[in-house]
Amino acid sequence: MTVGLFIPCYIDQFYPRAGVATLQLLEKVGCTVIYPRQQTCCGQPLANSGMEQEARPIYEHFIDTFQSFDYIVCPSGSCVYHVNHHYDVLADSEAVTSVRERTFELADFLVNVIGLQELPGARFAARVGIHNSCHGLRGLRLGESSERVGPAFSYYRYLLNMVQGVELIPLDRIDECCGFGGTFSVNQPELSAKMGKDRIADHLRHGAEVITSGDMSCLMHLEGLMRREKVPMRVMHVAEILNSTQPA
Structure with missing residues (x-):
């Protein structure tokens, strides 16, 4: 299958290694x-600031850019x-509906589209804590949340258990x-x-060496706090x- 790789703005600007790892993992x-070089933002920052009408041209550009791929990841x-x-x-329209239905978060794609069951050669020797982002957990249902009654599951936990x-x-x-x-975080910085x-304290109490997540924006926030506090x-x-093949 042909996958159009969509890389968010903050990964492109601050954490390109996460984008490269995603590309290499999908190829594995x-x-x-294919990384369409004409891609831009998805429009979320504008919409979240109450300017959804101003974001519409960005939405339309996203549809035009990715509509030809089997999946967008x-x-x-x-x-x-x-x-x-x-x-x-x-x-x-058919294009809008199709792109929305074929756009997947990475773990969701690996579990539910690829049906991944093993990652030969994957190795990362460290104590790892999983941070579940709100959009991923409560929006995309990538794992269980405490306010819902149901079976325990986590796509991230499932995938990370494949890594030696x-x-x-x-x-x-x-x-x-x-x-x-x-x-x-800008409007309510203290909270x-x-x-x-x-x-961070929860992870520290349990001896984590690495905090991981499917949302680099959450990790960026936590990393900034850890740097200030020298955690x-x-x-x-x-x-x-x-994507790792070496010990931490």
């Missing part, structure tokens, strides 16, 4: 991956959620928000920082761990 599992739950659920403001050497640590609050929330510090942990996108 047999996909033909993105290493960000928040961006995928935005395409899936907020592009309904566009005029209904990874020790997944337990957490007291597996589905608590990190406090980033995009512009929330945002306190929420982030709580998430001896690091952050990595889940694609980097799944």
